[in-house]
Amino acid sequence: MTVPVELERHIDEIVTHYPPDKTRAATLWLCHLLQEYFGFLGDEQVLWISNKLGLQPINVWEVVTFYPMFTTKPHGKFHVKVCRTLSCELCGCKNIVAHLRKKLGVGLDENTTDGLFTISTVECLALCGTGPVMMINDETFENLTTEKVDAIIDRIRTTGRLDAQPLPMPLAAHPLEKRVLLSNITKPGYTGSLADYEREGGYTALRKALAMKPDEIVAEVKNSEIRGRGGAGFPCGLKWSFLAKGTGKPVYLVCNADESEPGTFKDRQLISYDPHLLIEGILISCHAVGAKVAYIYIRGEMPGGAKILQKAIEEARAKGYVGNGVEIYVHRGAGAYICGEETGLIESLEGKRAYPRIKPPFPAVVGLFGCPTVVNNVETLANIPHIINKGSTWFKTMGVSGSTGTRLVCVSGPVKRPGYYEFEMGKLTLRQLIFDVCGGLKDGRTLKGVIPGGSSMPVMKADQIDVPLDFESLRKAGTMAGSGGIIVLDDSVDIVGATLNVAQFYAHESCGQCTPCREGTLWMEKMLHRIERGEGRPLDVEMLYEVADNIDGKTICPLGEAAAWPVKAFVTKYREEFEKHGG
Amino acid sequence: MADNTVNLTIDDKAVVAPKGMNLIEAAKLVGIEIPHYCYHPKLCIAGNCRMCLVDVGMPKLGADRKPEIGSDGKMVVMFGPKLVIGCNTTVADGMVVLTKSPKVVKAREGVMEFLLINHPLDCPICDQAGECRLQEFSVDYGKAESRFVEEKVHKPKKTALNAKITLDDERCILCSRCIRFMRDVAGQDCLGFIQRGSHSTLTCYLGNEPKTNYDLNIVDICPVGALTSNDFRFQQRVWFLKQTKSICPNCATGCNTVIWSREDVVYRQTPRDNNDVNQCWMCDYGRINYKFINDPHRLTTPSVKSATLGQRVNLTWPEAIRQVVDKLRAAKRDSLAVIGSARATTEELYLLKKFSPSFAAYIPRVGTGDNFLLNTDRNPNAAGAMLTGFSSDYSVIADGIADGKIKTLIVLGEDAIVPELLAKLELLIVLDILPGKTTEAAHYILPGVTFAEKSGTFINAKNRIQRLNPAIPPLVGTKPEHLILSALLAELGGKRYATIQEVFADMTRDVPALAGLNLSKIGDSGVEVKS
Numbered sequence A: 001m002t003v004p005v006e007l008e009r010h011i012d013e014i015v016t017h018y019p020p021d022k023t024r025a026a027t028l029w030l031c032h033l034l035q036e037y038f039g040f041l042g043d044e045q046v047l048w049i050s051n052k053l054g055l056q057p058i059n060v061w062e063v064v065t066f067y068p069m070f071t072t073k074p075h076g077k078f079h080v081k082v083c084r085t086l087s088c089e090l091c092g093c094k095n096i097v098a099h100l101r102k103k104l105g106v107g108l109d110e111n112t113t114d115g116l117f118t119i120s121t122v123e124c125l126a127l128c129g130t131g132p133v134m135m136i137n138d139e140t141f142e143n144l145t146t147e148k149v150d151a152i153i154d155r156i157r158t159t160g161r162l163d164a165q166p167l168p169m170p171l172a173a174h175p176l177e178k179r180v181l182l183s184n185i186t187k188p189g190y191t192g193s194l195a196d197y198e199r200e201g202g203y204t205a206l207r208k209a210l211a212m213k214p215d216e217i218v219a220e221v222k223n224s225e226i227r228g229r230g231g232a233g234f235p236c237g238l239k240w241s242f243l244a245k246g247t248g249k250p251v252y253l254v255c256n257a258d259e260s261e262p263g264t265f266k267d268r269q270l271i272s273y274d275p276h277l278l279i280e281g282i283l284i285s286c287h288a289v290g291a292k293v294a295y296i297y298i299r300g301e302m303p304g305g306a307k308i309l310q311k312a313i314e315e316a317r318a319k320g321y322v323g324n325g326v327e328i329y330v331h332r333g334a335g336a337y338i339c340g341e342e343t344g345l346i347e348s349l350e351g352k353r354a355y356p357r358i359k360p361p362f363p364a365v366v367g368l369f370g371c372p373t374v375v376n377n378v379e380t381l382a383n384i385p386h387i388i389n390k391g392s393t394w395f396k397t398m399g400v401s402g403s404t405g406t407r408l409v410c411v412s413g414p415v416k417r418p419g420y421y422e423f424e425m426g427k428l429t430l431r432q433l434i435f436d437v438c439g440g441l442k443d444g445r446t447l448k449g450v451i452p453g454g455s456s457m458p459v460m461k462a463d464q465i466d467v468p469l470d471f472e473s474l475r476k477a478g479t480m481a482g483s484g485g486i487i488v489l490d491d492s493v494d495i496v497g498a499t500l501n502v503a504q505f506y507a508h509e510s511c512g513q514c515t516p517c518r519e520g521t522l523w524m525e526k527m528l529h530r531i532e533r534g535e536g537r538p539l540d541v542e543m544l545y546e547v548a549d550n551i552d553g554k555t556i557c558p559l560g561e562a563a564a565w566p567v568k569a570f571v572t573k574y575r576e577e578f579e580k581h582g583g
Numbered sequence B: 001m002a003d004n005t006v007n008l009t010i011d012d013k014a015v016v017a018p019k020g021m022n023l024i025e026a027a028k029l030v031g032i033e034i035p036h037y038c039y040h041p042k043l044c045i046a047g048n049c050r051m052c053l054v055d056v057g058m059p060k061l062g063a064d065r066k067p068e069i070g071s072d073g074k075m076v077v078m079f080g081p082k083l084v085i086g087c088n089t090t091v092a093d094g095m096v097v098l099t100k101s102p103k104v105v106k107a108r109e110g111v112m113e114f115l116l117i118n119h120p121l122d123c124p125i126c127d128q129a130g131e132c133r134l135q136e137f138s139v140d141y142g143k144a145e146s147r148f149v150e151e152k153v154h155k156p157k158k159t160a161l162n163a164k165i166t167l168d169d170e171r172c173i174l175c176s177r178c179i180r181f182m183r184d185v186a187g188q189d190c191l192g193f194i195q196r197g198s199h200s201t202l203t204c205y206l207g208n209e210p211k212t213n214y215d216l217n218i219v220d221i222c223p224v225g226a227l228t229s230n231d232f233r234f235q236q237r238v239w240f241l242k243q244t245k246s247i248c249p250n251c252a253t254g255c256n257t258v259i260w261s262r263e264d265v266v267y268r269q270t271p272r273d274n275n276d277v278n279q280c281w282m283c284d285y286g287r288i289n290y291k292f293i294n295d296p297h298r299l300t301t302p303s304v305k306s307a308t309l310g311q312r313v314n315l316t317w318p319e320a321i322r323q324v325v326d327k328l329r330a331a332k333r334d335s336l337a338v339i340g341s342a343r344a345t346t347e348e349l350y351l352l353k354k355f356s357p358s359f360a361a362y363i364p365r366v367g368t369g370d371n372f373l374l375n376t377d378r379n380p381n382a383a384g385a386m387l388t389g390f391s392s393d394y395s396v397i398a399d400g401i402a403d404g405k406i407k408t409l410i411v412l413g414e415d416a417i418v419p420e421l422l423a424k425l426e427l428l429i430v431l432d433i434l435p436g437k438t439t440e441a442a443h444y445i446l447p448g449v450t451f452a453e454k455s456g457t458f459i460n461a462k463n464r465i466q467r468l469n470p471a472i473p474p475l476v477g478t479k480p481e482h483l484i485l486s487a488l489l490a491e492l493g494g495k496r497y498a499t500i501q502e503v504f505a506d507m508t509r510d511v512p513a514l515a516g517l518n519l520s521k522i523g524d525s526g527v528e529v530k531s
């Protein structure tokens, strides 16, 4: 096996993104690059990487087999990856898969005899509003129909290559929206370049921040009462103030761009259409917390986003924003939802299996490379320039007490106008969102339920949706704002099937580290498969609930809850549907 | 209250525990066991099995910052919304821990059920049966009947992890103890999990198997039967085996061990906890090196080389003792030398030295050591030999034989002097367990026993005196060396020692470093002697 000089040079450069004694962190990057070149990661590639980084082969092998994007045997030249997760299933992805299999004459994960194609199903690609979706290699295809699939495949067959897909046009704002973070993206001619961003006032906040003392920035962010937008809703300023001080170790800032909670596709929009807003937010935050290096951990299935960020960082470097005391590096994931959990993310950034850490210690004390670390979501960080520019008092005029500012929400499922929107928190109810903003349900359907914050959050029944969209109101309603991914279920949805789809996601994404989640999630999936097949037994419904309950609260990381809550909620709220399937 | 301790309550028991101690260890202090799999006191914390979940609360403080008292007259305790893992929770002042509350028991049953659903439950054919923590706890917390009706996850069974160890992945509960041991203790980062979720599988990279001198420790610490020793596999059910506390005789570290035996056969040695010596580990070289105990070539009868017949004649013990004593009486005291073995016990060496005040040496034994347990000195009792007056320079004896100054030699368990020299001796008396060049040349062979068949002490490289205990009876026809030597000495007009304690008591009078000691003071974990 020979690695071309060019590629090795690139690899050597990537390795410098990490501290000299922590180059194991480059493992995922090297896996990506060698797989891109060789088509797969076999024995030779594993040994090459372990030699390069001074690791044991098992260290690399563990990683290769953990992340679904890495493959140990060659795929077809065009790897067709169709999303199978809930929002896409609600939009008919099963038909798309069936159609593809028939058209290409292969089963899942088999290569066509001409070596051109392999079809796989994958978990949510963070494109839920435009489902069904698929990726072919690094390109993304949305709103699929069988005709569209035919056209795509036929074109590849005739031309022998894959066309680069342009970014879709950004969605125009609905009158009920309050666009702050998304304010630039629909401006005529706005491309998200540094020049465009600066023309709209970009990087003035950074200048302002650099003239402030770090403590002042932290105080301003604290005063804004902004809560994290990644899912847990933890107050951002407070998190920053927890950072261990005077440790003599560097501080790291990590931007969580793993966006993989099913139903969520908001961070993708910020990255795609206004990357400098995020870069500026990161630079200000680094100044505030004293970080000299920031990593953007972007999920592996967003290669386009990674390129956009890379380019934006280079633009910002040319202008001296980046590289003058603060470095920003892009770190690509490789298809594991658990990398969204902040300590799983840190382990993955360190080049390991994304095994969430037991806490304490918290990342603010022992985080990336054993150093104090702040992990923030893309959207959280994108708010920082606005808070610095216009002040925390202005920020608090938006939203309601306990939920200040705006929030990006993503709506998917059978509504007339699915998509991403930005609202002041607490100023709009779920009902208004679904019926006024999204135009109600498609095809004369009626509402059956809504999952309000990504598929891990407890479902709400159709009569529970008169609740304002903010952290506290949703919590009082027995669910959570979560990641802002709202999945709508109509009367045609089979709840058992939907529960199975969700359970399958969490079983697939369980890192396997701790007993209840590792064993319980797969057990639930298997039970639901059986119930869906019509082989349910009267005791199964109770058992399903109990298994979920035995996971809930007993695990290392909140994926346990994320897997248990939806099952518990579906079983409790739609019990009769399970019993219908049961014997 | 001392600064470095905290007071807490565990299941209504008051506990004083050192700061920083975790709840599993703190509970142990008051005899409460918090069940656990992944936690191991000598390894970093993984927190993955979730078996040790407990309920932890703190007293509710009133406005006066003092604990509030409820209407029932008891302190009001605020418990957290979730259970916490005992292995990663440290003690705190005022903490209230429940290890048996309904909530805890339910969680534990849940974890047990999860561990068992994909487990093959082939206990009847599993080596680990009888010392399997899964089997043990499943009796206490597992549901008798499985309500799992789905297809189990299948994984590789009976694969060779390396030449010494067999791996059964279906039995593995993914606790990562073995991974952490190999990486952090044995220093070879070679084990890992591949795949993920319920399909996670313990393995090593082909061609990069565990190859340290400590691999077999992972068999000990594996809480289930996933890792088994090929040396022991299917030999014996552990519950039939007797356990005897002992000391490894293979180097000067003197790892504390347990000898597992049944009737007169030794089946294995495993390490025994001693933080001052070997923590809870031992090396594979030492562990495996016990087969000589049951070697079919063991010497089993005293014999004399008959000058007239030119061959060996077996003797009864009384006859052998009588003849050897007669010969020794005739021998000149100043032409008598002894070679002791630093593999012999201190008591044996002490008695042996009494035969020859002038010439006494032991044979040094050197190998490559490491920075962990294995010592370069492969004798377990060189310190004991030196304390009892043996020199490491045995060339003096070889030279003495060569120039005719030494005419009588008693050898205890060594085979170091070349046959040409041995042939020059007028009298050669050998106490040993296996035949060799020296026994071949011996006028008298007096068969002794192995370390597993006797009492006595070794003094290790750090001057720690530690005790051997007989695990099996002396092989028929043999005698423990201290009894042989003491019988000879008695016949020669010395004191007759009936027990090892009497030998030890005399030894403490003659060897200042041992003053004030006795065997019970040495106990199971040994004591340091003055050097």
Ligand SMILES: Cc1cc2nc3c(=O)[nH]c(=O)nc-3n(C[C@H](O)[C@H](O)[C@H](O)COP(=O)(O)O)c2cc1C
Pocket (backbone or CB within 6 Å): A227, A228, A229, A230, A231, A232, A233, A234, A236, A256, A257, A258, A259, A260, A261, A337, A338, A339, A340, A341, A342, A343, A375, A376, A377, A378, A380, A381, A557, A558, A559, A562
């Ligand atoms: C299973 C799981 C998946 C998560 N996925 C994401 C994610 O994709 N993106 C994200 O920003 N946060 C995710 N989180 C939340 C992060 O752990 C963390 O709280 C967040 O990144 C902190 O940023 P914030 O305070 O700015 O919200 C996830 C959490 C869990 C438990």
Ligand code: SF4
Pocket (backbone or CB within 6 Å): A338, A355, A356, A509, A510, A511, A512, A513, A514, A515, A517, A518, A555, A556, A557, A558, A559, A560
């Ligand atoms: S809860 Fe699940 S995902 Fe989280 S650490 Fe445990 S096994 Fe891994």
Ligand code: SF4
Pocket (backbone or CB within 6 Å): B171, B172, B173, B174, B175, B176, B177, B178, B179, B202, B221, B222, B223, B224, B226, B227
């Ligand atoms: S083989 Fe044993 S020690 Fe290793 S992870 Fe499995 S159960 Fe734990």
Ligand code: SF4
Pocket (backbone or CB within 6 Å): B248, B249, B250, B251, B252, B253, B254, B255, B278, B282, B283, B284, B285, B286, B287, B373, B374, B375
């Ligand atoms: S280190 Fe020495 S004493 Fe310990 S087991 Fe090995 S040989 Fe025996």
Ligand code: FES
Pocket (backbone or CB within 6 Å): A083, A084, A085, A086, A087, A088, A089, A123, A124, A125, A126, A127, A128, A129, A131, A133, A262, A263, A264
């Ligand atoms: S992209 Fe298919 S469910 Fe999210």
Ligand code: FES
Pocket (backbone or CB within 6 Å): B035, B036, B037, B038, B039, B046, B047, B048, B049, B050, B051, B052, B053, B085, B086, B087, B088
């Ligand atoms: S002992 Fe395994 S989690 Fe505590």
